[in-house]
Amino acid sequence: MLKIAGIMSGTSLDGIDVAIIETDRFESSKVEIIDYFQKEYPAEIRERIDKMINNRHLDAGMVLEEVASLNLKLGELYAEAVRTASSKAGLQLSELDLIGCHGQTVFHKPGGSKTVSLQLGSGSVIAERTGVDTITNFRLKDIAAGGEGAPLVPLIDFLLYRSSHSHRFLVNIGGIANYTWLPADCNRRDVRGSDTGPGNMMIDAGVQLLTDGKSNYDKDGAIASQGELDQILYDRLFKHEFFDRAYPRSTGRYDFGRQYTEKMVKEAYARGVKDIDIIRTLTEFTASSLVESFQEELASEEMITLKKSDCLEVIISGGGSHNTTLLELIEKEISERFHNYRTDLISLADKDYSQYDIPAIDADQKEAVAFALLARESIMKRQGNLPSVTGAKNPVITGDLTPGDTADFE
Numbered sequence: 001m002l003k004i005a006g007i008m009s010g011t012s013l014d015g016i017d018v019a020i021i022e023t024d025r026f027e028s029s030k031v032e033i034i035d036y037f038q039k040e041y042p043a044e045i046r047e048r049i050d051k052m053i054n055n056r057h058l059d060a061g062m063v064l065e066e067v068a069s070l071n072l073k074l075g076e077l078y079a080e081a082v083r084t085a086s087s088k089a090g091l092q093l094s095e096l097d098l099i100g101c102h103g104q105t106v107f108h109k110p111g112g113s114k115t116v117s118l119q120l121g122s123g124s125v126i127a128e129r130t131g132v133d134t135i136t137n138f139r140l141k142d143i144a145a146g147g148e149g150a151p152l153v154p155l156i157d158f159l160l161y162r163s164s165h166s167h168r169f170l171v172n173i174g175g176i177a178n179y180t181w182l183p184a185d186c187n188r189r190d191v192r193g194s195d196t197g198p199g200n201m202m203i204d205a206g207v208q209l210l211t212d213g214k215s216n217y218d219k220d221g222a223i224a225s226q227g228e229l230d231q232i233l234y235d236r237l238f239k240h241e242f243f244d245r246a247y248p249r250s251t252g253r254y255d256f257g258r259q260y261t262e263k264m265v266k267e268a269y270a271r272g273v274k275d276i277d278i279i280r281t282l283t284e285f286t287a288s289s290l291v292e293s294f295q296e297e298l299a300s301e302e303m304i305t306l307k308k309s310d311c312l313e314v315i316i317s318g319g320g321s322h323n324t325t326l327l328e329l330i331e332k333e334i335s336e337r338f339h340n341y342r343t344d345l346i347s348l349a350d351k352d353y354s355q356y357d358i359p360a361i362d363a364d365q366k367e368a369v370a371f372a373l374l375a376r377e378s379i380m381k382r383q384g385n386l387p388s389v390t391g392a393k394n395p396v397i398t399g400d401l402t403p404g405d406t407a408d409f410e
């Protein structure tokens with residue numbers, strides 16, 4: 001058996017998630033979470049990343065120094081987070097076989113074979129501080145093979161969640177939202193996946209703007225629950241050029257970050273739209289763009305034909321699964337758009353999903369577990385991408401390996 005620490009820092013910039021798992025060396029779905037640990041970024045680090053990705057106040061000459069410096073600093077923070085998670089799990093670092101670290105995306109500009117993407121968090125620092133073999137930079141090999149380097153989790157969704165009898169959409173609502181489509185009894189060539197647009201990113205930015213930074217997000221969807229849809233803003237948001245791109249597609253802050261949100265919010269504000277209605281509209285837009293995108297995938301000719309009696313399970317994870325208003329809107333969209341099918345919405349934020357035949361991985365743990373398993377696939381020299389999802393020309397073994405030091409030096 002292998003003990004692996006998976007580390008994820010997502011586009012929301014909320015911090016570091018570490019999952020320590022036990023699994024075998026095979027492509028199996030046998031995963032036990034030994035411990036899970038979340039740590040917020042120190043405010044100073046969050047501010048530095050935020051400045052960098054939003055191009056704020058950075059003297060051009062300083063940009064490279066800041067990239068190099070944050071790469072090292074994040075490596076230190078990731079190593080520290082693994083150390084804390086291991087001791088919480090009652091493990092010595094030397095008992096870990098492997099670390100898989102996604103890093104912090106600071107730039108991602110998709111564009112087919114012209115995609116550029118950068119994740120920071122040095123594997124050398126992590127391996128040096130922990131002594132554990134460390135895999136980082138999971139996206140670049142896929143990009144080298146002509147893909148967009150994202151999303152990568154669909155491969156792990158395939159390994160963990162495919163079912164012989166249910167059709168499944170797995171939807172992760174982080175900063176960006178993305179889905180994996182697993183038709184019943186699928187093989188890996190049948191899997192489809194794509195980013196759908198913003199997850200919490202525009203809602204967070206809208207709340208931050210309208211509260212002058214006093215709140216970072218719409219806790220439990222409380223603000224959105226009080227507002228009403230503003231149709232003009234809603235229609236305007238759907239005119240974003242992202243929605244004209246072909247599937248599969250990936251996105252990021254470059255498309256839906258603070259600058260874009262600020263522009264949209266200011267336009268609505270100038271028309272006298274109330275704060276709560278703006279947040280409501282951003283939430284409705286997020287829900288609709290998400291459900292519309294997997295409806296479009298289902299309608300595409302490559303998809304298998306579903307029988308009306310088939311059950312469609314929609315499994316939701318990520319921080320957005322805690323936003324009750326967003327989930328209600330997604331449920332409403334699903335029942336309207338998929339009224340011909342039996343649908344079941346399963347939120348991994350609900351503690352009680354045990355009646356379903358799915359692994360016990362909670363909403364906030366799923367991506368960290370996925371990067372632990374992607375590290376396993378890498379070290380075992382197995383495929384780490386799905387060309388049908390990323391657009392790569394071929395499957396690749398993903399990730400850069402930095403060995404931990406167990407050699408005898410003379």
Ligand SMILES: Nc1ncnc2c1ncn2[C@@H]1O[C@H](COP(=O)(O)OP(=O)(O)OP(=O)(O)O)[C@@H](O)[C@H]1O
Pocket residue numbers: 009010011012013014172173174175176177199200204217218219220221317318319320322323324367
């Ligand atoms: N109780 C809550 N109510 C509403 N929203 C919440 C709640 N808890 C978390 N969130 C949202 O979830 C976000 C964090 O989600 P998550 O950690 O899944 O994103 P991420 O991993 O950073 O992003 P990505 O998956 O795109 O890389 C927060 O920024 C916030 O918007």
Ligand SMILES: CC(=O)N[C@H]1[C@@H]2OC[C@@H](O2)[C@@H](O)[C@@H]1O[C@H](C)C(=O)O
Pocket residue numbers: 010011105108117149150151152153154174175176177178195250251252367
């Ligand atoms: C470039 C990048 O960091 N993309 C993230 C982001 O966050 C969600 C979505 O956009 C997805 O494409 C991806 O992350 C997940 C973990 C993935 O690769 O599956």
